[in-house]
Each structure stands twice: as structure tokens, then as C-alpha cells.
Amino acid sequence: xxxxxxxxxxFPIMAFAIHASIPLIIILPYAxxxxxxxxxxxxxxQDRLGPMRVGGWHGWAQTIADMVKLLQxxxxxxxxxxxxxxxxxxxxxxxxxxxxxxxxxxxxxxxxAHLDVGALYVVAITSLVTLGILMGGWASNNKWSLLGxxxxxxxxxxxxxxxxxxxxxxxVAAGTLNLMTISEMQSGSIFNWLVFHSPFxxxxxxxxxxxxxxxxxRNPFDLPxxxxxxxxxxxxxxxxxxxxxxxxxxxxxxxxVSLLASVLFLGAWNSPFGEFMSGPIWGVFWMIxxxxxxxxxxxxxxxxxPRLRVDQLMDVCWKYLIPFAFIxxxxxxxxxxxx
Amino acid sequence: MPExxxxxxxxxxxxxxxxxxxxxxxxxxxxxxxxxxxxxxxxYLHRCFEKHSESMNDYQQVIPYVDRMDYVAAISNELGxxxxxxxxxxxxxxxxxEYIRVIFAELxxxxxxxxxxxxxxxxxxxxxxxxxxxRERERILDIFESTCGARLLYNYIWVGGxxxxxxxxxxxxxxxxxxxxxxxxxxxxDLLSYNKIFIDRTAxxxxxxxxxxxxCGASGPVLRGSGVEWDLRRHDPYSIYDRFDFDIVVGKxxxxxxxxxxxxxxxxxxxxxxxxxxxxQAVEQMPDEGDVKEAIPKRIRPDAGEVYARTETPRGDLGYxxxxxxxxxxxxxxxxxxxxxxxxxxxxxSRGAMVADVVAIIGSVDIVLGEVDR
Numbered sequence: 001x002x003x004x005x006x007x008x009x010x011f012p013i014m015a016f017a018i019h020a021s022i023p024l025i026i027i028l029p030y031a032x033x034x035x036x037x038x039x040x041x042x043x044x045x046q047d048r049l050g051p052m053r054v055g056g057w058h059g060w061a062q063t064i065a066d067m068v069k070l071l072q073x074x075x076x077x078x079x080x081x082x083x084x085x086x087x088x089x090x091x092x093x094x095x096x097x098x099x100x101x102x103x104x105x106x107x108x109x110x111x112x113a114h115l116d117v118g119a120l121y122v123v124a125i126t127s128l129v130t131l132g133i134l135m136g137g138w139a140s141n142n143k144w145s146l147l148g149x150x151x152x153x154x155x156x157x158x159x160x161x162x163x164x165x166x167x168x169x170x171x172v173a174a175g176t177l178n179l180m181t182i183s184e185m186q187s188g189s190i191f192n193w194l195v196f197h198s199p200f201x202x203x204x205x206x207x208x209x210x211x212x213x214x215x216x217x218r219n220p221f222d223l224p225x226x227x228x229x230x231x232x233x234x235x236x237x238x239x240x241x242x243x244x245x246x247x248x249x250x251x252x253x254x255x256x257v258s259l260l261a262s263v264l265f266l267g268a269w270n271s272p273f274g275e276f277m278s279g280p281i282w283g284v285f286w287m288i289x290x291x292x293x294x295x296x297x298x299x300x301x302x303x304x305x306p307r308l309r310v311d312q313l314m315d316v317c318w319k320y321l322i323p324f325a326f327i328x329x330x331x332x333x334x335x336x337x338x339x
Numbered sequence: 340m341p342e343x344x345x346x347x348x349x350x351x352x353x354x355x356x357x358x359x360x361x362x363x364x365x366x367x368x369x370x371x372x373x374x375x376x377x378x379x380x381x382x383y384l385h386r387c388f389e390k391h392s393e394s395m396n397d398y399q400q401v402i403p404y405v406d407r408m409d410y411v412a413a414i415s416n417e418l419g420x421x422x423x424x425x426x427x428x429x430x431x432x433x434x435x436x437e438y439i440r441v442i443f444a445e446l447x448x449x450x451x452x453x454x455x456x457x458x459x460x461x462x463x464x465x466x467x468x469x470x471x472x473x474r475e476r477e478r479i480l481d482i483f484e485s486t487c488g489a490r491l492l493y494n495y496i497w498v499g500g501x502x503x504x505x506x507x508x509x510x511x512x513x514x515x516x517x518x519x520x521x522x523x524x525x526x527x528x529d530l531l532s533y534n535k536i537f538i539d540r541t542a543x544x545x546x547x548x549x550x551x552x553x554x555c556g557a558s559g560p561v562l563r564g565s566g567v568e569w570d571l572r573r574h575d576p577y578s579i580y581d582r583f584d585f586d587i588v589v590g591k592x593x594x595x596x597x598x599x600x601x602x603x604x605x606x607x608x609x610x611x612x613x614x615x616x617x618x619x620q621a622v623e624q625m626p627d628e629g630d631v632k633e634a635i636p637k638r639i640r641p642d643a644g645e646v647y648a649r650t651e652t653p654r655g656d657l658g659y660x661x662x663x664x665x666x667x668x669x670x671x672x673x674x675x676x677x678x679x680x681x682x683x684x685x686x687x688x689s690r691g692a693m694v695a696d697v698v699a700i701i702g703s704v705d706i707v708l709g710e711v712d713r
Contacts, residue, residue, distance in 0.1 A: 047474050
């Protein structure tokens with residue numbers, strides 16, 4: 001892709017800049033749709049309607065209106081807050097999430113960066129989100145934010161381990177860290193998808209998804225921003241577009257986890273119907289469909305389940321998910337050896 | 340080796356907080372996540388009702404004030420006051436009035452418990468049951484609105500009778516509600532009550548032992564959740580409650596210890612079912628003839644004296660102590676508020692819990708600040 005751009009543009013740097021902002025073109029409309037979808041999904045689950053007016057049909061332009069509102073809000077920085085960290089925190093979190101989109105293969109022809117260690121890179125860079133959240137919580141000069149930030153740090157760092165082990169299961173089965181190669185391995189028919197590779201892969205998929213929900217701070221793991229207790233956790237003091245960036249990070253994380261789940265387990269850009277509806281452009285369509293499906297499942301879980309308390313969250317991770325993940329990994333490795 | 344210096348953090352669960360049900364300020368002294376002490380500060384909603392009542396020219400004019408104390412269960416407040424005054428004036432209200440009052444009081448109990456359950460789910464993080472509970476509440480509020488015109492603060496139960504008679508299709512509406520509601524309770528049990536995460540958050544949390552509850556003066560679902568079988572409708576009957584057959588729901592520690600948050604929560608859910616039973620019997624037995632205003636005195640001028648009457652509201656044992664000096668306006672109206680007593684219980688049961696548990700505990704005790712502060 002970069003090469004194509006480089007042909008048409010006078011300076012290579014322009015080609016790189018445009019190429020680097022392609023994920024932005026994916027994330028921003030996605031966030032617009034996802035926030036609207038969340039409001040509609042939650043509304044219909046709660047026996048009400050959600051946005052209905054803005055933009056005509058079922059309020060589809062509601063998010064755009066909200067963005068405009070956020071942009072024109074007063075930029076409040078609390079008096080004794082650490083100004084630099086306060087302002088920079090949201091961007092660090094978003095940058096980390098954004099960086100991971102570089103290696104997601106959106107179709108057989110397009111991947112942002114052809115990294116041979118794609119899976120490792122993704123896992124590594126999403127852990128930087130913790131840094132952004134900690135910066136936000138600490139710099140707010142607010143005890144509630146600090147509590148929220150501490151909880152987040154503990155939670156995200158802990159849940160990285162089941163995520164990594166689940167990704168490792170895929171790597172063991174596929175033999176490569178390169179996400180594009182993993183996607184190509186699953187082409188052909190739906191039974192080539194890695195989730196059907198062995199019964200333990202299905203377990204790995206479930207583990208990955210649960211750990212992914214915890215990684216993106218969604219209910220039932222949303223203690224860091226638990227609205228009922230800590231008012232807003234690390235986001236309490238943020239208003240306007242800074243808060244908007246944190247929200248964007250959360251939705252980008254959700255999409256990232258969903259996309260990763262589809263890439264690693266569910267055939268990435270491959271059509272479930274084999275040859276029918278497959279091709280480079282269809283690939284993007286299938287990626288987005290699979291990603292949005294899991295985003296929908298995350299929303300579904302959010303509006304159904306109560307929230308776990310911090311120590312219960314940690315229990316779930318260290319006492320249940322991690323042992324299961326490791327045992328699962330060993331079993332998958334054995335399966336690979338035997339079959 | 341020098342001691343690691345750790346401090347206890349004093350944090351304010353401030354008057355503005357999404358989960359303290361109203362303007363309650365709880366000063367939490369925390370050691371990390373564990374609560375060392377929780378000191379409630381109240382008075383943010385004090386509106387001097389009792390003092391205002393003293394300048395009312397008529398005892399009937401106190402009713403709107405009394406409404407606004409526990410604004411979630413207004414009928415129960417009015418009923419308590421009316422019963423206290425009728426005891427002082429020795430008025431016997433007609434049968435029809437008694438039955439309508441009981442039906443309304445029990446409907447109000449269901450509505451209040453629905454709100455308690457919904458907001459409790461919200462505190463724990465389950466957003467959806469809140470809206471489902473409010474959908475049911477709307478049905479009850481529709482019945483209230485068709486009768487007296489108001490949805491929340493009714494000014495309906497007057498000393499000696501009621502302000503309006505019920506509309507023509509009242510019995511049918513109530514019967515429709517009785518048929519409509521039980522599947523919804525099953526829905527709440529499926530969605531929230533037996534949900535593993537909810538049980539983990541509330542079982543064995545905020546355990547209130549029975550002797551502590553009795554010694555601290557707890558009443559209502561808080562007391563019954565600790566296993567003590569005490570309900571004023573059975574043990575100190577007022578109005579016509581002795582004619583109805585209903586069970587007293589008591590916490591048995593099904594999911595954890597007796598007296599934990601889950602017990603208090605499930606006591607409220609099951610009390611809704613019992614209230615439905617009472618309403619069913621009352622609607623069958625209710626006489627169709629009778630003037631609801633015939634016993635309302637033209638002028639209320641009680642002899643000098645005092646009266647204390649208590650009733651079972653959704654929150655507990657609400658008592659009214661009314662002193663009259665023989666004139667048209669009350670000398671003193673004192674409301675013994677159950678929520679006030681329960682607020683005093685919060686420190687006792689929160690020590691040793693975590694910050695998230697404090698929210699669960701305050702929600703399970705179900706205080707309404709209007710009644711705490713008056």
C-alpha cells in the first residue's frame with residue numbers, strides 16, 4: 001500500500017503519513033457507529049427506544065451531535081493537577097490502542113505493516129494503555145481517580161496474561177506470529193478456521209474473549225470507570241474532548257479485541273462460505289462483520305451483567321483464567337504433536 | 340529496618356454521588372481498599388418539616404409535608420399520620436376507606452421495593468433491571484394517577500378518609516396488575532437475584548447479626564433480613580391488616596450468612612409477592628358502597644394530649660408522635676424515621692468491608708434521605 005501511495009505522491013513522507021492514518025479512517029466511523037449502536041442495543045434491552053430523532057432514521061447522527069457538543073466544551077484542568085500528564089494521558093492511551101491496528105490484516109491485500117512478529121507486537125503495544133490510564137488517574141489530583149487508576153493498572157496487567165497465553169495457543173497451532181500468515185492459513189472452507197482446529201482451541205477462544213473484555217475495561221470488568229462507585233474512576237475530572245479521547249480508546253480497544261478474536265480464531269478476512277463472497281474487497285467486509293458481531297456481544301454482556309468487585313476480578317484472573325489458559329496451552333501443544 | 344509508612348486515606352463519598360441514595364455524605368477512612376470506619380453525615384436534605392407543621396392552621400395541612408418525607412413511599416407516610424390522628428380523635432373510618440387504604444399502601448410497598456431493587460442493581464453495576472423495575476412501577480403509578488391525580492406525592496389519605504374516591508374501573512385495573520406482575524418477579528429473579536456475579540457481590544457482605552439489629556433499633560426489611568420475624572402488620576396490627584392472610588418474609592442466609600445484603604435484597608423481592616397476595620384479598624373483600632369522605636371531620640381540634648402510632652412502611656417502622664395543645668394547629672409532630680436509625684447502622688456493618696461493598700451495603704439498607712433528614 002505504501003508503495004502505491006509513494007508512486008503518486010511527490011514526497012515519501014506524505015505517503016507514510018497517509019498510510020499511517022488509514023486506521024484512523026477505520027476507527028473514527030466505527031466509533032460513530034458503535035456508540036450509536038451501544039445506545040440502541042442498551043435501549044432495546046431495557047425496554048426503551050434510544051436515540052430516535054437526530055438525523056432522521058432512528059437517530060443515527062446522534063454521535064456526530066455528541067462529538068460536536070464535546071468539542072465545544074470548556075477545557076477544564078483541575079487546579080492542582082499535573083498539567084502535562086493530565087493533558088497527555090488520553091493521547092498516550094489512544095496511541096497505544098491505535099498502534100495495534102497497524103498489524104491487523106483487513107483483507108488479503110492490505111495490512112498496515114508486514115510484521116513477522118505481529119501477534120507479539122499487538123500484545124506488547126496494548127499494554128501501553130495502562131500507562132495512559134495511570135497518567136490520567138494520577139494527574140487528576142483526585143482520590144477517586146487515583147483509586148480508579150490503581151485498579152485499572154492491576155486489572156489490565158493481570159489480564160494480559162490470559163490474553164497472551166490464548167494468543168500463544170494460536171501461535172502453537174499456526175506455527176507463526178505473523179497475523180497475515182495466520183489469516184491465510186484459515187482460507188478455504190469454514191472448517192479451516194482455527195477455532196475448529198481442536199476442541200481446546202474453542203476454549204482458548206473463550207478465554208481470549210473474556211480476557212479481552214477485561215482488557216478494554218468493559219462491564220463486567222469495568223471497575224476502573226465504574227459509574228456507580230467511583231463516579232467515573234480515572235475519568236472523573238476529564239471533560240469535553242479529552243474525555244472523548246478516553247471513550248474513543250475504549251471503543252477502539254473493543255474493536256481491536258474483536259478483530260483480533262476474528263483474526264486469530266475465526267478466519268480473519270475469509271468468508272464462511274468458502275469461495276462464495278470472498279476476495280480482497282469482500283475480505284474487508286467480512287472482517288468488519290466479524291468485528292462488529294463481537295462488539296455487539298460485548299455490549300450485550302455489558303447491559304446484562306453486574307460488575308465484579310476488584311478482588312473478585314483478580315480472583316477470576318489469577319485463580320481461574322490463568323490456570324485454565326496454561327493447561328489449555330499444554331493440551332493444544334500435545335494435540336499438535338499427536339495430530 | 341524502618342517501618343513502612345502507610346496512611347489511612349480519608350475519602351469523601353460525597354453528597355453528590357451516583358450511589359448514595361440521595362444527599363448522604365459518608366466519610367470513609369480507608370486502609371487501601373478496606374474500610375476502617377464509615378461516618379455518615381446527614382442533614383443535606385433537612386427541610387424543617389416538623390417545625391413547619393407547627394405553624395399549619397389545620398391538621399390536614401400537615402399531610403403534604405408528611406408526603407415529602409419518604410418521597411418514594413408517600414402513601415405509607417400519609418397512612419401513618421392519618422392513623423395517629425384518628426387514634427387521637429377517636430374516629431372510625433368507613434370500611435371502604437380502610438380497604439382502599441390497604442390496597443394503596445400495599446401497591447406503594449411494591450412500587451417502593453421496585454425502586455429499591457432497581458437502584459440496588461444499578462449500584463452493583465447491572466443497568467437493565469432498573470428500567471424493567473420502573474416499567475412495572477409505571478403501571479402502579481398509573482393506578483395512583485387515575486385515582487388522585489398525582490404520581491409521586493399524593494396528598495390522598497386524609498385524616499378520617501380519602502381525598503378522592505377510586506375511579507370506576509379501579510378494581511379491574513388492580514386485577515390486571517395482579518395478573519401482570521408475578522412473571523415480572525420471576526424475570527427479576529432470573530436476571531439479577533440468582534446471578535452469580537450479583538450473589539458474589541452481596542452474599543456475606545455487610546452481615547448484620549440479629550442481636551445487633553434488634554439492639555440498634557432496626558426494623559422492616561433490614562431487621563427481617565437478619566432473621567428476626569417482626570412485622571408491625573402482624574405483631575402490632577393497625578387498620579384492617581388482621582383480616583388478611585400473608586407470610587412474613589425472613590432472611591434465612593440462603594446464599595451466605597443470615598443478615599447479609601443478599602438476604603435483605605431477597606426479603607424485599609419476596610415481600611412484593613406477599614403484598615400482591617394482600618391486594619388480591621383486599622380487592623375481593625372491598626365493599627362497593629360507601630362515601631370515602633363521610634368521616635372526615637369538618638374541624639380538627641383535638642383535646643390537649645399526645646398520641647404515638649407506628650406503621651410498617653417499606654423502609655421499616657415509621658412512628659408519629661403528635662402532641663396537641665387543644666388548638667387548631669399541632670403543638671409538635673415528631674416522625675420516628677426508620678431510615679434515620681438505619682443510617683446509624685451503616686458504620687457498624689461497613690467496618691472491614693471494601694469500598695465497593697460500602698455501596699452495596701448502603702443500597703441494601705435502602706435509605707431515603709428525605710426521611711432521614713425530614
